Amino acid sequence: MKDGFRTRMSLLHTWAGLILSGLLFAIFWTGTLSVFDKEIDRWMMPHTRIHMDTARPLSVDREIIPLLAERAEGAKAWTIVLPAERRPFLTLAYDSAKSHIAQRNSFHPITLEPLPAPNTRGASNFIYPFHHNLTLRQNNIGALMVGIASMGMLCLLISGIVIHRRIFADFFTLRLLRGFGRANLDIHNLTGVVLLPFTIVITLSGLMIAHLIYFPKAPDAVFAQLNPPSVTQERPKSKVREASRKREQDVSSENEDEITDAREGSRNSPARSRFIAESQGRVRPQAIGQPANVAAIAPMIAVTESELGQGAVYMIRVSNPGDAGGVVALRLNGDNSVSQNIDNRRFSTATGEELAHFNSSSTTNVFNFIAGMHYIKFKHWPLRWLYFIAGLGACALIATGLLHWTQARNQKQGSTGFNVSFMNAHNIAAITGIISATGAFLVVNRLLNNREQFAGISSRDLEVYAFFGVWLACLLHALIRVFLNKQHGYRKAWAEQCWAIALIAISAVGLNWITTGDHLLKTLFTHTYWPVATLDLVLVTSAVMAIYAARKLSVIRES
Template identity: 30%
Template structure:
């Protein structure tokens, strides 16, 4: 190597970060929003009832509804309400019919937990859209998307590690910010956003790869389990085994409350999150009951299988081995289901810092290159491309995210494929922003798009007040901080974006040292010239 080790790492840091930065920003923003996907989903379904009932009552009402709606289903799956999600959601799978697709076999419903009546709520993916977006992307096959996201995550991991190696004064960089210094200010901002949440950045990137490790490393499974991958999954994951076949004769099921009580006794008082009834009404019917997360770090959820007719415990989810438990904990760290309100806010804030780190890194590259091109007086294609993509991603993605919330409120409630229309709105707006960046990759376009994003975010609470009955005046009075928080946070994001837009509009490039000397010389010569003329 002609360069030193640190200089080589700086080159690697630059290119591994830049090449995937725009897609990585989408992934980071989607993942960060996912920390509050339950709250976003509630906000996007304002018609949801706010009934608070005991879990056993909700479970009984769910089964009463399912017996009427899907009596011949192969199974029923019910998710009970909790503090973050008061809705009673369920889905089921109907018997296979000739010519029917797998998707057509499934049904789903949301009902009022207190009355058992079906809730007439708008069709939307809600916060789940952001959750799926950050690893499944959209419009492309899921398998390709996950490989692409894994590729970006690997580049991100390399960029983080090489960034640590490159900065020999990493702790000093943490406390250094030089405002109004052009490139230096962007570098300081990039360093601060990276170092402030460095443990989080490393954790979230590495654990993101671990969550899909089975897909990324299939050959190792084939080598260790030549008889097939099923043996690997049986040994590696502590799930309940598949339910046996139906008996074909009617059974006499016990009350669901008694079965849930049996599970609570087995778990020493821990509550139930969901349950699945296999072969409803059959003599061989079994009920799989799953424990609520609580403070457990691991993603793996303890389960219990009960005979639906006798209440006898038939199976328990196995205890995970060391490797499986490690993977479960890493998965759990990534999605943070264990986090309480304070810790969830910390995760969310760290995610925002990650977004700022990625965005500032991409912008910093453009500023550095522009300084180099200024000497030659020419701007190359690569710099024009990066400038346009930076505008489209850094300024355009906030427009797209805000537009998704607006689409939820403005699209007709009876619109066919409404969730798809909401997602299409997101990508249409993002595409228009990218197009604007290519048509006019100038500083003024940065300001315009940031102003648009600011207005869209700030006006979300106003839009909510005009289109629903669960606006801030109601949610604040009732102490419903989950719904009020969405309005308040979107408004706060809009204010910050507005400040950035104003700074961008008024920004003037810093004067170089040579230009300062030239102006000083000119200033000293001007009085002398005036005196000679006099």
């Protein structure tokens, strides 16, 4: 019975891996890059390469509010995102009074000069969303596919524990000089054992934080008989959907709160509104129709930070400015905690009087801690790098699992069958293909150099087209190489795509130098700027590793 159970787990492990590993590699790859999405943004948006150590504290009342009064007249809400180390610029967002379409402007934190519009999605608006919804937002198709893949990953991890008899011995076994097959399997076993806590936690937390996508009617089970809070304001559904669509296109991952607000509105229901208000403290106060001036906001921030510490406030949201019923909500950062901080303080817009505190419940705090482990909002660079390395290790775990299945069959069969040839091409496209596509995304960004459009196509779209176009080209290249020579074509395809990765990576570093003047010697030594220097170093390291792999593959193919 024991042997039968292990055999069934082995079959589950094999088939789940063959079906889902390509998608899982893409999810883990983009998730790993998202650990440093804001740093990649600095590389892709040169005008935001600002040294925060020279910035001064901004006066909300004397400097920021006048900017909003000038630009956001008649808006029903203002959002102010204060500059921070990983987001070194002031951001002002507001809804157009007529169309409810979110407008967004960025300003230099020292001069308050408007920054050029970023004609790129950057990592925050493409790589990060790809990680959790594959950029397939219609009816949450992409998020559902990611959820299915995540459940498959849990099955792979659990079945992997069952079928490996030597799980503790594998922790100390790594035979890199015993041939590719042996070394590949040892890397698979070692990463699977060492990273088991990480992969389980990151996969399970990803499923949990998307629970309202997978179970959209769950709040109805608890709140179906309750009325929504009186402070919640509903907008016409057609306008809400348009606002939600625009926000999800234009709002970066650094403001998930704004994205969440848009998504909540697009599914307006009494039960859901009550659930969001009580669990997350997000309410939309209604205007009462009595004009009033906006009270000084600086004292509100001072009161909050005297209790919670200097710099505790990172976002200020003013609902119904100019109305006596308006509310100023101060949202708190979570830089010093793993737990995602959703607490806020609310004040009257007209009088400055403190209205309410929202402190999340113990149950919500457990959820916030789980979400925080996945979102990685905390400001702790060593831990952030550990996440990045662990993410790369998870990618290696998935890749070596795929290679183990095909390598064993490539060696056994005289002429490779269709299924093995197909998996060879699949593996090449799934691994080197998406790496090449990511590099092409960066290269096109620097070639366009924040141009608004090229040949009538917006630059932000061209970058995405380049990503998927190169990925598709890698798949076609792999299919042609493998099926023209089923026995040895896959090795040639691997080698050629490794050369492509090296060329693309070096091109990205060179183009960054040419278009911005920020070469490695400058960003490392004379005008140190670590976000740009680190990405350039990662690209150079990737090129060196790709060249090494390509040369080794060429030697194997020729021998």
